[in-house]
Amino acid sequence: xxxxxxxxxxxxxxLNMNNIYIKSATPNRVRLKSDIxxxxxxxxxxxxxxxxxxxxxxxxxxxxxxxxxKNTTIDEIISKISKKFQKKIxxxxxxxxxxxxxxxxxxSCDKKLNSSPATFKRKLVEFGLLSAYSVYIFVAKNVFGVVxxxxxxxxxxxxxxxxxxxxxRESLDDIKNKKFTLQTFMSSTLILAIFIGEATAxxxxxxxxxxxxxxxxxxxxxxKNEIKNLIELDIKKVYVLVDGVELETDIDExxxxxxxxxxxxxxxxxxxxxxxxxxxIDESLxxxxxxxxxxxxxxxxxxGTLCEAGRIYIRVDAIGEETYIARVMRxxxxxxxxxxPSEVQADILAQKLLKLGSVMTLGTLVLSGxxxxxxxxxxxxxxxxxxxxxASTAISAGxxxxxxxxxxxxxxxxxxxxxxxxxxxxxxTGTLTTGxxxxxxxxxxxxxxxxxxxxxxxxxxxxxxxxxxxAIVKHAKSMDIYIEQNADTLVLSGLGVKxxxxxxxxxxxxKKLFLEQDISLGSFDKKANEFLEDGKxxxxxxxxxxxxxxxxxxxxxxxxxxxxxxxxxxxxVKHIALITGDDERVAASFSKEFDFDRVYANQSxxxxxxxxxxxxxxxxxxxxxxxxxxxxxxxxxxxxxxxxAAGGSEAAIAISNIAITHSHPEDVVNLYDLSKKTLKVVNxxxxxxxxxxxxxxxFGAVGLLSPAAAGAxxxxxxxxxxxxxxxxxxxxxx
Numbered sequence: 001x002x003x004x005x006x007x008x009x010x011x012x013x014x015l016n017m018n019n020i021y022i023k024s025a026t027p028n029r030v031r032l033k034s035d036i037x038x039x040x041x042x043x044x045x046x047x048x049x050x051x052x053x054x055x056x057x058x059x060x061x062x063x064x065x066x067x068x069x070k071n072t073t074i075d076e077i078i079s080k081i082s083k084k085f086q087k088k089i090x091x092x093x094x095x096x097x098x099x100x101x102x103x104x105x106x107x108s109c110d111k112k113l114n115s116s117p118a119t120f121k122r123k124l125v126e127f128g129l130l131s132a133y134s135v136y137i138f139v140a141k142n143v144f145g146v147v148x149x150x151x152x153x154x155x156x157x158x159x160x161x162x163x164x165x166x167x168x169r170e171s172l173d174d175i176k177n178k179k180f181t182l183q184t185f186m187s188s189t190l191i192l193a194i195f196i197g198e199a200t201a202x203x204x205x206x207x208x209x210x211x212x213x214x215x216x217x218x219x220x221x222x223x224k225n226e227i228k229n230l231i232e233l234d235i236k237k238v239y240v241l242v243d244g245v246e247l248e249t250d251i252d253e254x255x256x257x258x259x260x261x262x263x264x265x266x267x268x269x270x271x272x273x274x275x276x277x278x279x280x281i282d283e284s285l286x287x288x289x290x291x292x293x294x295x296x297x298x299x300x301x302x303x304g305t306l307c308e309a310g311r312i313y314i315r316v317d318a319i320g321e322e323t324y325i326a327r328v329m330r331x332x333x334x335x336x337x338x339x340x341p342s343e344v345q346a347d348i349l350a351q352k353l354l355k356l357g358s359v360m361t362l363g364t365l366v367l368s369g370x371x372x373x374x375x376x377x378x379x380x381x382x383x384x385x386x387x388x389x390x391a392s393t394a395i396s397a398g399x400x401x402x403x404x405x406x407x408x409x410x411x412x413x414x415x416x417x418x419x420x421x422x423x424x425x426x427x428x429t430g431t432l433t434t435g436x437x438x439x440x441x442x443x444x445x446x447x448x449x450x451x452x453x454x455x456x457x458x459x460x461x462x463x464x465x466x467x468x469x470x471a472i473v474k475h476a477k478s479m480d481i482y483i484e485q486n487a488d489t490l491v492l493s494g495l496g497v498k499x500x501x502x503x504x505x506x507x508x509x510x511k512k513l514f515l516e517q518d519i520s521l522g523s524f525d526k527k528a529n530e531f532l533e534d535g536k537x538x539x540x541x542x543x544x545x546x547x548x549x550x551x552x553x554x555x556x557x558x559x560x561x562x563x564x565x566x567x568x569x570x571x572x573v574k575h576i577a578l579i580t581g582d583d584e585r586v587a588a589s590f591s592k593e594f595d596f597d598r599v600y601a602n603q604s605x606x607x608x609x610x611x612x613x614x615x616x617x618x619x620x621x622x623x624x625x626x627x628x629x630x631x632x633x634x635x636x637x638x639x640x641x642x643x644x645a646a647g648g649s650e651a652a653i654a655i656s657n658i659a660i661t662h663s664h665p666e667d668v669v670n671l672y673d674l675s676k677k678t679l680k681v682v683n684x685x686x687x688x689x690x691x692x693x694x695x696x697x698x699f700g701a702v703g704l705l706s707p708a709a710a711g712a713x714x715x716x717x718x719x720x721x722x723x724x725x726x727x728x729x730x731x732x733x734x
Contacts, residue, residue, distance in 0.1 A: 020032055020033070020034040020036075020078050020081060020082060021033040021034065022074065022078075028067060028068055028069065029065065029066070029067050029068075029255070030065070030066050030068070030074050030077065031063055031064070031065045031066075031253065032063060032064055032065075032066065032077075032078065032081075033062055033063040034062060034063075034081075035062060036081075036085045037057065037059070037062045037063055037064050038059055038062045039059075040059065042085065043055070043057045043059070043064065045084065046064065046081060046084075049080060049081075049084060050066065050068075050077070050080070053066055053067060053068045053069075053072075053077075054066070054067035055067075056255075058252055063252075065253075065255070067255070123214055124214065126163070126210070127210055127211060127214050130159070130163055130207055130210060131207075133159060134203075134207055137156070137200075137203075148200060149199075150197055150198055150199040150200045150201075151197050151199065152194050152195055152197065152199070154199055156199045156200060156202075156203050157194045157199035157202070159203060160190065160194060160199055160202040160203045160206050161190075161194065163203075163206045163207070163210055164187065164190050164202075164206045166210075167186060167187055167190070167206070168187050171184045171186075171187035171188075185358065186205065189202075189205065189378055190202045190205060190206060192375060192378070193205075193375075196371075196372075196375060198375075235251055235267055235269040236250065236251060237249070237250060237251065238250075238251050238254060238260050238261075238269050238270075239260060239261040240253075240254065240258050240259065240260050240261075241258075241259040241260065241261060241313060246261050251269055251319075252320075254269075254270065254316055254319055255316070256316055256317065256318075256319070257315065257316060258315075258316045259275060259313050259314065259315055259316070260272075260313070260314050260316060261311070261312075261313055261314075262279070262301075262307045262311070262312050262314060263307060263310075263311050264279075264307060264308065264309050264310060264311070264465070265306075265307070265308070265465075266306075266307050267303075267304060267305070267306055267307075268281070268301050268302065268303055268304070268305050268306070268307060268314065269303055269319075270303050270314060270316045270317070270318065270319050270323065271300070271301070271302050271303050271316075271317050271318035271319075271322075271323045271324055272300070272301060272314040272315050272316045272317045272318070273298060273299070273300055273301075273314065273315045273317060274295055274296060274297055274298065274299050274300075274301060274312045274313065274314055274315075275297065275313050275314070275315050276297065276312070276313040277296070277297075277310060277311050277312035277313050278294070278295070278296040278297075278310050278312065278493045278494065279294075279295055279296075279307050279308070279309060279310025279311065279312045279493060280292045280293070280294055280295075280307075280308045280309045280310055280466065280493055280494065281293050281294075281295050281301060281305050281306065281307055281308065282305060282306040282308050283302065283305045292308055292466070292467075294493060294494030295312065296312075296494075301314055302323065302324050302325065303318075303319075303323040303324070303325055303326075304323075304325045304629070308465065308466060308467075309464075309465060309466060309491060309493060310493045325629060360377050360697055360701070361374050361377050361378040362374070363701075364377045364700070364701045367701075368701065368702070368703065370703060372703075372706065373700055373701060373702070373703050376696075376700030376705045376706060376709070377697050377700040377701055380693055380696045380697045380700055380705075380713070391412060391682050391685070391686075393685065393721055393722050393725035394678055394681040394682045394685055394724075394725040394728060395412035395415060395416075395678060395682070396725070397678075397681075397725045397726060397727075397728035397729045398412075398415055398674055398675075398677070398678035398681075398728050399412070399415065400728075400729055401674060401728055401729060401731055402415070402658075402671065402674055405667065405670055405674075406660065406661040406662045406664075406667065407658065407659075407660055407661070407667055407670065407671050407674070408658065408659040408660075408661060409657070409658050409671075410656070410657050410658065410659075411657060413657075414640050414641075414657035414658055415658075415674070415675050415678055416675060416678065416679055416682070417621050417623075417639050417640045417675075418623065418640055418658070418671055418672055418675035419571075419672050419673075419675035419676040419679060420620070420621050420675075420679075421573070421620070421621035421622060421623045421639060421640060422573065422574040422575060422619040422620045422621060422622075423573070423574065423575045423576075423577065423615050423619045423621070423622040423623065424568055424573055424575075424576050424577075424623045424625065424668075425576075425577045425578075425579050425611070425612065425615065425622065425623065425624045425625065425634075425638070426576070426577070426578055426579070426596075426625045426626075427579060427580060427608075427624075427625065427626035427627060427628065427630075427631050428578060428580035428582055428587070428590060429555065429580065429581070429582065429628075430627040430628055430644070431625055431626055431627045431631075431644050431663075432557060432558055432561050432590075432594075432665070433555035433556060433557050433558065434555065434556045434557075434558060435555060436467065436471065436555065436556050437467055437468050437471040437537065437553040437554065437555055437556070438471055438475075438553060438554060438555070438556045439471060439472060439475035439551050439552070439553055440536065440551075440552045440553060440554055441531070441551065441552045442454060442549070442551050443524070443527060443528075443549045443550050443551070443552070444548060444549035445524075445547075445548050445549055447548065448548045448549065451479055451481060452548075453541055453548055453549050453551070454472075454475065454476045454479060454481055454551070455476065455481050455482075455483070456501075456506050456508075456541055456543055456548070457472055457476070457506075457508050457539070457541050457551065458472055458473050458476035458477075458481060458483045459483055459484050459487050459499060459501050459506065460487070460489060460497050460498075460499035460501070460506040460507075460508045460541075461473055461489075461497060461508060462483050462484075462485055462487070462489070463485075463487075463489045463491075464489065464491050464497055466491075468537065468539065468553060469497075471553060472539070472551065472553075484501065487499050487500065487501040487506075488500040488501075492509065492513060494512075495509045495510060495512055495513035495516070496508050496509015496510060496513045496539065497509060504543055504544055505543070505544055505545075506541070506542070506543055507519070507540075507541070507542040507543075507545075508539055508540065508541050508542075509539065509540065510538070510539070510540070511525070511528070511538075511540065513540075514540055514542065514547070517545075519542055519545050519547060520547070521540060521547055522547060524540065524547055524549065524550055527550075528540070528550055531552045532585070533585060533589070534585075534589045535554065535582075535585050535586035535587070535588070535589035535590060536552040536553060536554045537552065537553040537554065538550050538551075538552055538553075539551050539552075539553070558663065558664070558665050559664075559665075560664060560665040560666045561594060561665045562594055563665070563666065563669075564665035564666055564668055564669055565594055565595065565596075567666075567669045568668070568669065568672065571669075571672055571673075573672075574619060575597050575598070575615070575618075575619060576596055576597050577596060577597060577598045577599070577600065577611075577615065578590065578591050578594075578596040578598070578599045578600065579600040579603055579608050579611055579612075579624075579634065580599075580600070580601060580603060581602065581603055581604070581630060582601060582602075583601060583602055584601040584602060586601075587599050587600075587601035587602075588601070604630075605629075605630045605631075605632070605633045605634065606633060608630070608631065608633065608634035609633040609634045609636070609637045611634070612624055612634045612637040612638050613637055616637075616638075616639070621639040621640070622638050622639050622640075623638060623639065623640045623641075623642060624637075624638035624640070624641050624642070625642045625643075625644065625668065626641075626642075626643060626644070627643055627644040627663075631643075632655045635655050635656060636655055640657050640658065641655060641656040641657050641658070642656055642657070642658045642659075642660060642668065642671070643655075643656035643658070643659045643660070644660055644663035658671065674731070677728065677731055678728060681724060681725055681727065681728055684724055685721045685724055685725065688720050688721055688724070689721060692713055693713075696713045
């Protein structure tokens with residue numbers, strides 16, 4: 001047994017050498033652990049110091065792997081690192097007996113503790129306290145008739161200032177950079193409102209702002225974390241082949257060039273090339289194809305795909321964040337950072353409103369000479385109540401209505417854009433089909449009945465775990481066929497099965513299997529080709545070398561698919577496309593059956609994304625509906641991404657703007673109708689909110705509106721806007 005094999009079967013070494021631990025050791029390779037490996041800056045120094053040695057780091061685990069030559073020892077490597085970082089090792093030992101951050105800094109952190117931003121949990125607690133205080137004010141004023149003091153030194157003024165600290169910091173940064181932004185304008189309004197004794201109005205403004213900021217951060221952070229988690233596969237242990245022996249090891253111990261083993265039912269943990277073995281691999285996660293791929297020597301495999309049947313040995317070419325799926329997810333994140341046209345327009349509009357509010361406020365002050373009049377106009381124009389509530393209450397009601405129907409909408413912009421979209425694109429496998437094969441036709445010779453053929457086929461396939469075999473067995477049971485379970489079956493990967501049943505030999509599989517067995521398909525060959533042209537899967541059956549017929553299978557289409565496409569056309573959608581990883585024959589047959597305007601076949605994730613980008617050049621707003629990781633890049637390029645969540649991948653659900661939980665095609669139409677109704681209510685609300693603001697600003701300019709009355713205007717139009725939006729909560733699709 002080699003030194004490598006001996007080391008892998010031993011418990012991990014835990015030698016303490018100047019606070020650097022040896023976690024594992026093999027010839028020319030060692031894994032070390034220490035607190036000093038937690039800083040990226042230290043790792044850069046180590047890489048430079050060790051020169052031509054290969055150094056791989058895992059900051060989360062405070063460890064590095066060093067690959068060195070035979071002229072160097074582990075002691076020499078540790079000695080070099082220890083001497084270089086002796087001072088930091090001493091600091092680390094001292095810090096282990098102190099509270100992290102007690103001196104304002106932490107040896108294992110890149111940033112000082114006191115400069116780190118508040119956690120989301122803390123912000124949520126702060127907003128909860130603000131909400132409780134707002135309830136207290138409302139009850140005190142309206143139930144008990146208590147007069148709430150609004151002077152500069154009142155409690156509500158103090159609460160408003162504390163709550164406005166994040167906004168004031170942003171404003172200060174803008175001022176330092178010589179910028180006058182909406183934050184600067186809002187901060188000025190808040191301070192001025194408190195200064196002249198209108199602290200209640202200031203509290204109203206900051207409360208709405210904090211709520212909006214919290215919601216925006218929640219959505220952004222959650223999506224980012226979900227995408228990040230997807231890259232980390234749930235595989236912790238793998239088997240590596242060493243001198244013909246399979247040894248279990250941690251996945252982070254694997255290096256490029258190692259050979260690992262993957263068996264039936266296991267996820268493949270790396271990208272690599274098969275060097276031995278053969279297997280059926282479900283690659284729908286990567287390419288969206290409904291059929292499993294038969295992979296053997298020199299074929300490429302990808303992390304995250306499933307080895308359904310077989311056993312393969314894979315030479316590692318990429319691990320962790322360098323795998324194909326991780327690179328796709330990074331591309332998705334980059335796409336999400338780009339602003340959409342509507343977001344750009346919103347920024348432009350915000351700048352125009354800022355200028356208009358400033359001009360009206362200053363104009364009032366100059367023309368009227370009244371500070372009170374100018375301040376009333378300033379409150380009207382700076383408070384975002386009407387703008388926020390006009391859209392947010394309608395959209396919130398629309399989102400709540402969607403949730404009742406099992407349609408989870410992550411943002412108002414996406415809800416609005418659905419009914420503004422001219423193109424709807426659909427993935428096929430897992431989206432419009434369930435991914436489960438179904439037996440469709442049973443074709444037999446005159447010498448045998450369909451039930452007899454299915455009995456032979458079910459006996460042969462009973463112990464096969466392939467999805468097609470499961471569909472055949474299920475269909476046989478639905479025909480009340482008794483299935484003999486003691487047959488001796490051999491699964492032939494990529495071909496079919498060979499079964500010994502009593503004195504009979506049953507052969508079931510594809511055309512290639514029968515060619516290898518020198519069995520003629522006769523007239524069944526031509527008949528089968530007709531079904532193959534329509535995209536169906538064909539399984540031939542022979543008993544004692546005589547072909548008795550075949551069965552056809554296709555993936556189950558989700559109920560309501562045809563009606564969904566027809567309804568979308570009636571509602572004005574100009575173009576409906578099928579974008580799939582399936583081959584051209586399968587895609588063309590499916591497209592013809594359901595009358596798609598265009599079909600894109602054999603599409604990789606990047607091909608799908610390119611198709612979306614090209615469609616966006618031709619049409620206004622493109623919707624992409626998918627369910628798998630292979631759809632995520634295309635979904636990130638679309639104006640609206642919709643995921644079918646039932647059975648869908650976490651990647652597609654995380655990246656989507658809207659998730660349809662039950663995966664019912666008719667819910668796409670329901671979503672379209674809800675979007676259109678929401679837009680109608682939003683427009684109505686804008687008219688109500690804008691008209692009251694304009695009238696209020698005019699009244700304030702001529703001295704007919706006090707600062708207190710300006711706040712009352714907000715209460716009035718808020719009530720009418722919320723009442724109008726509440727109609728969406730009980731809206732039902734016709």
